[in-house]
Amino acid sequence: xxxxxxxxxxxxxxxxxxxxxxxxxxxxxxxxxxxxxxxxxxxxxxxxxxxxxxxxxxxxxxxxxxxxxxxxxxxxxxxxxxxxxxxxxxxxxxxxxxxxxxxxxxxxxxxxxxxxxxxxxxxxxxxxxxxxxxxxxxxxxxxxxxxxxxxxxxxxxxxxxxxxxxxxxxxxxxxxxxxxxxxxxxxxxxxxxxxxxxxxxxxxxxxxxxxxxxxxxxxxxxxxxxxxxxxxxxxxxxxxxxxxxxxxxxxxxxxxxxxxxxxxxxxxxxxxxxxxxxxxxxxxxxxxxxxxxxxxxxxxxxxxxxxx
Amino acid sequence: xxxxxxxxxxxxxxxxxxxxxxxxxxxxxxxxxxxxxxxxxxxxxxxxxxxxxxxxxxxxxxxxxxxxxxxxxxxxxxxxxxxxxxxxxxxxxxxxxxxxxxxxxxxxxxxxxxxxxxxxxxxxxxxxxxxxxxxxxxxxxxxxxxxxxxxxxxxxxxxxxxxxxxxxxxxxxxxxxxxxxxxxxxxxxxxxxxxxxxxxxxxxxxxxxxxxxxxxxxxxxxxxxxxxxxxxxxxxxxxxxxxxxxxxxxxxxxxxxxxxxxxxxxxxxxx
Numbered sequence: 249x250x251x252x253x254x255x256x257x258x259x260x261x262x263x264x265x266x267x268x269x270x271x272x273x274x275x276x277x278x279x280x281x282x283x284x285x286x287x288x289x290x291x292x293x294x295x296x297x298x299x300x301x302x303x304x305x306x307x308x309x310x311x312x313x314x315x316x317x318x319x320x321x322x323x324x325x326x327x328x329x330x331x332x333x334x335x336x337x338x339x340x341x342x343x344x345x346x347x348x349x350x351x352x353x354x355x356x357x358x359x360x361x362x363x364x365x366x367x368x369x370x371x372x373x374x375x376x377x378x379x380x381x382x383x384x385x386x387x388x389x390x391x392x393x394x395x396x397x398x399x400x401x402x403x404x405x406x407x408x409x410x411x412x413x414x415x416x417x418x419x420x421x422x423x424x425x426x427x428x429x430x431x432x433x434x435x436x437x438x439x440x441x442x443x444x445x446x447x448x449x450x451x452x453x454x455x456x457x458x459x460x461x462x463x464x465x466x467x468x469x470x471x472x473x474x475x476x477x478x479x480x481x482x483x484x485x486x487x488x489x490x491x492x493x494x495x496x497x498x499x500x501x502x503x504x505x506x507x508x509x510x511x512x513x514x515x516x517x518x519x520x521x522x523x524x525x526x527x528x529x530x531x532x533x534x535x536x537x538x539x540x541x542x543x544x545x546x547x548x549x550x551x552x553x554x555x556x
Numbered sequence: 557x558x559x560x561x562x563x564x565x566x567x568x569x570x571x572x573x574x575x576x577x578x579x580x581x582x583x584x585x586x587x588x589x590x591x592x593x594x595x596x597x598x599x600x601x602x603x604x605x606x607x608x609x610x611x612x613x614x615x616x617x618x619x620x621x622x623x624x625x626x627x628x629x630x631x632x633x634x635x636x637x638x639x640x641x642x643x644x645x646x647x648x649x650x651x652x653x654x655x656x657x658x659x660x661x662x663x664x665x666x667x668x669x670x671x672x673x674x675x676x677x678x679x680x681x682x683x684x685x686x687x688x689x690x691x692x693x694x695x696x697x698x699x700x701x702x703x704x705x706x707x708x709x710x711x712x713x714x715x716x717x718x719x720x721x722x723x724x725x726x727x728x729x730x731x732x733x734x735x736x737x738x739x740x741x742x743x744x745x746x747x748x749x750x751x752x753x754x755x756x757x758x759x760x761x762x763x764x765x766x767x768x769x770x771x772x773x774x775x776x777x778x779x780x781x782x783x784x785x786x787x788x789x790x791x792x793x794x795x796x797x798x799x800x801x802x803x804x805x806x807x808x809x810x811x812x813x814x815x816x817x818x819x820x821x822x823x824x825x826x827x
Contacts, residue, residue, distance in 0.1 A: 387807065387811070388803075388807060390810075391754060391758070391803070391806045391807040391810045391811075392803045392806065392807070393758045393761055393762055393765075393778075393799075393802060393803065393806065394762070395761075395762055395765045395766075395778070395781065396761075396781060396799040396802065396803055399781060399785065399788070399795055399796075399799060400796070400799070402788060403788050403792055403795075403796070407788055407789050497677065497766070498762055498765070498766065501766060502785075512677060513677070513766055513767075513768075516677070516768070517767075524677075528677070
């Protein structure tokens with residue numbers, strides 16, 4: 249068994265490599281996108297003007313030099329000027345980030361609040377009508393496309409029942425449907441895994457011993473089972489948090505939620521590549537940091553992981 | 557998503573009656589998928605109308621058997637008067653073609669955890685949406701799953717005694733791979749490919765919904781849901797018809813994958 253420090257170091261190294269890979273991909277994609285200068289200048293600008301802007305952007309230098317300069321800029325959070333917003337791309341992304349955090353946290357909280365009780369009850373009342381109904385629904389939630397869940401919710405809850413707004417970001421009412429849409433996949437996955445983790449523990453010998461001792465069923469579940477079922481639940485929960493980021497692009501577009509997902513799509517339509525690259529990079533950083541933290545928590549909870 | 561295998565429940569051993577029911581469901585699933593493939597291949601024969609032909613007089617007609625033009629529109633018409641039923645049928649072509657091709661690409665390439673959809677969006681934004689780009693991007697986004705599962709399986713196989721025995725007898729590494737490792741991982745490969753097919757279909761629909769996938773006027777399920785969004789209030793069928801077919805396809809394909817997993821390779825369960 250290894251100690252905590254080497255484990256930490258190996259995970260840090262892994263995160264650093266992932267970040268480097270992502271920035272390299274961003275660089276390659278940026279080069280593939282062709283010459284950005286015509287986007288910056290009027291088409292009747294003189295050739296000398298083109299040459300000046302090219303030199304200013306460093307496009308007249310060799311590729312390896314450009315790559316090195318790019319990596320330097322990325323480390324300083326410099327992705328260039330947004331063509332649409334006329335300010336640094338990183339500032340634009342920072343402005344849109346809080347809305348995405350708000351949506352992500354709400355979706356995550358909602359998923360946990362719904363999924364954990366459902367998973368536990370389904371396991372305890374296994375094969376009951378409730379169990380079969382919720383697990384059937386969870387299967388649908390896992391395979392249904394996020395954007396269509398959003399469309400269905402708008403159609404039923406907003407348009408037919410008139411209960412909640414269809415889009416925008418005003419008050420808690422406008423947060424409910426996007427959070428439900430974004431959280432649906434995580435909710436379904438966490439409910440299914442919680443159920444199977446609790447079932448697994450309920451079969452263990454020490455549970456039978458506890459029951460034989462005359463411990464009440466409620467106490468068996470709360471005190472003996474949940475603690476032991478926690479490790480796999482924490483893992484899958486962490487994994488789900490990462491995939492929420494990807495789902496945010498779709499959910500924010502469906503509900504016109506002003507976060508970085510929608511910003512990315514709109515920037516693509518605006519041909520605002522600095523913002524697109526910055527969004528991709530920042531999302532990747534968030535994803536890697538979240539995974540790193542989850543790995544650490546997992547390593548602390550279960551020492552066996554460190555050797556893996 | 558790549559985590560769907562991880563997320564699949566570790567179900568308790570099924571009682572016989574339940575196993576029979578599972579098998580029935582699986583056969584129904586396989587029939588559904590086969591039907592989809594046939595429909596996609598024979599779209600021109602099956603579809604009652606041209607999926608691209610517009611009719612200004614027959615716009616936004618609700619599902620009907622005798623429309624303004626004297627024809628049946630089982631799922632109504634959209635904002636350009638096109639027959640939604642025919643478009644759903646043609647949409648099957650797009651979804652299944654991209655789905656299958658992406659699975660092949662992903663399998664050929666097949667270790668870094670990352671939300672590939674973001675990268676996919678970046679790449680498509682630059683290269684422009686086209687069929688080949690779409691297939692390659694979706695395919696590449698799936699390779700992590702193959703790599704992760706196959707790596708762990710090969711690691712286990714490699715430490716088995718029979719591999720040592722082959723080495724001791726002078727068998728080459730290539731021989732071990734071709735004759736012993738590949739046949740052993742084949743069933744896992746089939747299972748992952750099926751689960752990946754569901755994922756690829758949903759990803760294609762998602763990208764098309766975002767306007768980054770198959771471009772209009774070619775009908776694709778995701779693109780149709782997007783087009784119908786503005787008419788949700790007045791003509792709900794434009795979005796819901798392709799959406800429900802997409803959802804059913806995705807559920808049935810991934811359930812078939814789950815069933816294949818239980819049948820061929822129970823060790824993959826809840827990894």
